[in-house]
Structure formats: C-alpha cells, structure tokens
Amino acid sequence: MTENKRSPLRLAWRHTWPKRGPDFTAKDAADGVGRIYRTYHDGDRSWYWCASRTTPLGSGFSASKIEAARMAEEALLPKRELKTTSRERLASALLWVVGLAVLATFCWINIVAPALVIWRALME
Numbered sequence: 001m002t003e004n005k006r007s008p009l010r011l012a013w014r015h016t017w018p019k020r021g022p023d024f025t026a027k028d029a030a031d032g033v034g035r036i037y038r039t040y041h042d043g044d045r046s047w048y049w050c051a052s053r054t055t056p057l058g059s060g061f062s063a064s065k066i067e068a069a070r071m072a073e074e075a076l077l078p079k080r081e082l083k084t085t086s087r088e089r090l091a092s093a094l095l096w097v098v099g100l101a102v103l104a105t106f107c108w109i110n111i112v113a114p115a116l117v118i119w120r121a122l123m124e
Contacts, residue, residue, distance in 0.1 A: 032077075036069055
C-alpha cells in the first residue's frame with residue numbers, strides 16, 4: 001500500500017487474496033484483524049474498513065485507501081502505544097506527592113488537631 005506524508009501506518013497491510021483486486025488485511029499482536037476493500041457506497045466508489053477481535057470493533061466507509069487503513073488501525077490499536085517518558089513519570093510522581101500533602105493536611109486539620117484538643121482537655 002502506498003502511504004502519504006501524514007503519520008505512517010502502524011500495521012503491515014497485505015493483499016487478502018492473491019492476484020485479486022483492491023482488498024487488504026492486517027493483523028495486530030493481540031489477534032485483531034483489520035480489513036479494507038474497494039466498494040460502491042451511495043453510488044460512489046469508496047473504501048470499506050472494518051476491525052475486529054472476537055467481536056467487531058468498528059467499521060465504516062472512507063474516501064481513500066489510506067484513510068480506511070488509518071480508521072481500521074485506530075479501532076484495533078490502543079490510543080497510546082508508547083511508554084511514558086521520564087518527564088511524564090516525574091510529573092505523575094509530583095502530582096502524587098502533592099495529593100499526599102493535601103490529604104495529610106486535611107487529616108491534620110479535621111482529625112488529628114481536634115483529637116489532640118479533646119485529649120488535652122480530658123487529661124487536665
């Protein structure tokens with residue numbers, strides 16, 4: 001399949017049937033299958049795409065072969081395949097620490113401090 005200048009396709013698309021027209025399939029690592037083929041839709045030639053695992057994940061019509069392949073891949077593959085970067089992990093850790101600080105402050109103000117006041121009053 002030819003590709004345009006936008007983001008490259010992530011799966012290897014192959015002819016579904018040897019020596020037989022514009023019909024392609026691709027498989028992902030999790031046994032998902034995508035298929036695109038040329039057809040007529042609403043009186044116009046277009047590309048039909050579908051994606052499935054054990055159940056259908058999506059299907060539809062697209063104006064071009066590359067757009068149909070992208071739509072099938074989008075349905076098959078997770079939105080984010082890349083691992084998080086060190087900057088993203090750091091930001092996540094900082095948010096977690098800030099959350100803990102907020103929780104500790106809340107507990108001190110609403111639980112510990114009143115309990116200390118009551119305890120001191122009872123000990124006097």
